[in-house]
Amino acid sequence: MPSSSLADDVRSLLSAFEVDPATLQGGSRLVRSPIDGSTLAEIAETSSKAAEHAIGQAHDAFLAWRRLPAPQRGEFVRLIGEELRAHKSELGRLVTLEVGKIVSEGLGEVQEMIDICDFAVGLSRQLYGLVIPSERPDHKMTEQWHPMGVVGVISAFNFPVAVWSWNAALALVCGNSVVWKPSEKTPLTALAVQALVARAARKFGGVPEGLTTVLVGGREIGEQLVDDRRVAVVSATGSTRMGRVVGERVARRFGRSILELGGNNASIVTPSADLDLTLRAVAFAAMGTAGQRCTTLRRLIVHESVYETLVPKLARVARTISVGSPVAGDSLVGPLVDGDALAAMQAALSKARAAGGTVHGGERVDVNGERSFYARPAVVEMPQQVGPVVEETFAPILYILKYRQIEEAIALQNGVPQGLSSSIFGNDLREIELFLSAQGSDCGIANVNMGPSGAEIGGAFGGEKETGGGRESGSDAWKAYMRRQTNAINYGRTLPLAQGVTFNVEEGSANA
Ligand code: NAD
Numbered sequence: 001m002p003s004s005s006l007a008d009d010v011r012s013l014l015s016a017f018e019v020d021p022a023t024l025q026g027g028s029r030l031v032r033s034p035i036d037g038s039t040l041a042e043i044a045e046t047s048s049k050a051a052e053h054a055i056g057q058a059h060d061a062f063l064a065w066r067r068l069p070a071p072q073r074g075e076f077v078r079l080i081g082e083e084l085r086a087h088k089s090e091l092g093r094l095v096t097l098e099v100g101k102i103v104s105e106g107l108g109e110v111q112e113m114i115d116i117c118d119f120a121v122g123l124s125r126q127l128y129g130l131v132i133p134s135e136r137p138d139h140k141m142t143e144q145w146h147p148m149g150v151v152g153v154i155s156a157f158n159f160p161v162a163v164w165s166w167n168a169a170l171a172l173v174c175g176n177s178v179v180w181k182p183s184e185k186t187p188l189t190a191l192a193v194q195a196l197v198a199r200a201a202r203k204f205g206g207v208p209e210g211l212t213t214v215l216v217g218g219r220e221i222g223e224q225l226v227d228d229r230r231v232a233v234v235s236a237t238g239s240t241r242m243g244r245v246v247g248e249r250v251a252r253r254f255g256r257s258i259l260e261l262g263g264n265n266a267s268i269v270t271p272s273a274d275l276d277l278t279l280r281a282v283a284f285a286a287m288g289t290a291g292q293r294c295t296t297l298r299r300l301i302v303h304e305s306v307y308e309t310l311v312p313k314l315a316r317v318a319r320t321i322s323v324g325s326p327v328a329g330d331s332l333v334g335p336l337v338d339g340d341a342l343a344a345m346q347a348a349l350s351k352a353r354a355a356g357g358t359v360h361g362g363e364r365v366d367v368n369g370e371r372s373f374y375a376r377p378a379v380v381e382m383p384q385q386v387g388p389v390v391e392e393t394f395a396p397i398l399y400i401l402k403y404r405q406i407e408e409a410i411a412l413q414n415g416v417p418q419g420l421s422s423s424i425f426g427n428d429l430r431e432i433e434l435f436l437s438a439q440g441s442d443c444g445i446a447n448v449n450m451g452p453s454g455a456e457i458g459g460a461f462g463g464e465k466e467t468g469g470g471r472e473s474g475s476d477a478w479k480a481y482m483r484r485q486t487n488a489i490n491y492g493r494t495l496p497l498a499q500g501v502t503f504n505v506e507e508g509s510a511n512a
Helices: 005-016 048-065 070-086 088-099 103-123 162-173 187-204 219-227 240-252 275-291 304-320 339-354 406-414 429-436 477-481
Strands: 029-032 039-043 130-132 139-147 150-154 177-181 212-214 231-237 256-260 265-269 297-303 358-361 378-381 397-403 421-425 445-448 482-490
Touching (some): 005 039, 005 088, 005 187, 039 187, 048 150, 048 177, 048 212, 048 219, 070 088, 070 187, 088 103, 088 187, 103 162, 150 162, 150 219, 162 177, 162 187, 162 231, 162 477, 177 219, 187 212, 219 231, 219 240, 231 240, 231 477, 265 275, 265 406, 275 297, 275 304, 275 397, 297 304, 304 358, 304 378, 304 397, 339 358, 339 378, 339 397, 397 406, 406 429, 429 445, 477 482
Parallel strands (some): 177 212, 265 297, 265 421, 297 397, 378 397, 421 445
Antiparallel strands (some): 029 039, 139 482, 358 378
């Protein structure tokens, strides 16, 4: 039984969620808190046989669930949202303990879950199709949407619960079942969410067994989910390296995938930018969540006329921002997830120096001893967009580049393999509209006078190129969890063919 004050805290939180304490000990997977490196739990991994069974059950659950009217499915999601509202502070704290997010960001993640549940409840009465004019007399064409089947959700450590909800809330109202494989680094928050869903199911009066399940494990169990033909949709969030494997494997069996992969997000600071607002926005976007958001600001492209005003201030913020434990005090920058993340950060900074970069900040900070990994955010002035600047390093490093012409800035912004999020700071309408136009940012998200991070659930979330092309959350992202069916209906007594084709057989021959 792991013993530390954080482990005690986790145990009492999970027991309040009615998670069986026996699941937290004796297993082969150690779950550590990035806050101090202490072991929070030793949990058992789902065996391949149990995963096979869970996927089968999820498939059977789908067959029953799809028969329930969508607004009733929405009622179940409404109850999930109620549980999340009632347990927001406990689940938010668990996110902080398991991932190391500062308290307000842990709570914000749960708020995002509540928001998507609300959205999905409304959506459950709006899964609209079209009525399309037919070219044939006495004919009608319609389009309707049907559920896909089992939706597999593979999630990353950095949004351990919100990503599940973006997928699950929509998938459930659309009539699907959900099998979730959370990150191996964050199974505890997943077990807590599953327990809340079980409560909502009881209040609902029961849902088909296996409608939502959790598989605990790493890559192998993820691959089992990916390869199973009964899993109609695989929504995978994580690194581009993972997405390349998952995307190919799902395509090989003609399954559908929603890929939400790495980003390398940039902001352009134009001469007309409000520099005070820009400074605050850039600090949050680059240093918040210790640089561990897919939408974290990683490259700042600054016009030469404002460079000397803005960049020294940013370097000062990096040198002075509070780095520390998210449970003691009010630090703005918490820990990196593990030692590998710190090593990757230091390797990227070495490469940047070798490529002529000037590094401000970026050093390791001793907060809770050797087994935890805190770092001061780095601001790195680069002569060119080369080496580590075109890669995603999942840590708080902000590379700064200088530009003269807006076209050059947009080319730099687009000149990386990833295409998730982007933004521009300024008040010149021409420059802003150019950035938002087809010749502008090539990303899935393009913001104005704010950083690239911190999306709301109302819009579709996702990005292009090596970010994978998937969209989740708001707008019409729900369509990815449904299959489209086109219906042509003849309510007349003749059989006119489309495109004027004639195909006359002798009258009465059908009865001959
Ligand atoms: P990761 O790729 O290491 O792991 C993500 C998930 O994929 C985990 O659950 C892991 O077990 C699983 N996985 C790994 N290999 C697999 C395989 N071959 N088959 C099936 N599953 C496999 O990512 P991470 O370190 O947990 O998260 C950080 C990365 O996630 C960053 O690149 C970040 O940009 C990205 N991310 C993207 C978004 C987005 O919406 N675009 C959101 C959050 C995080």
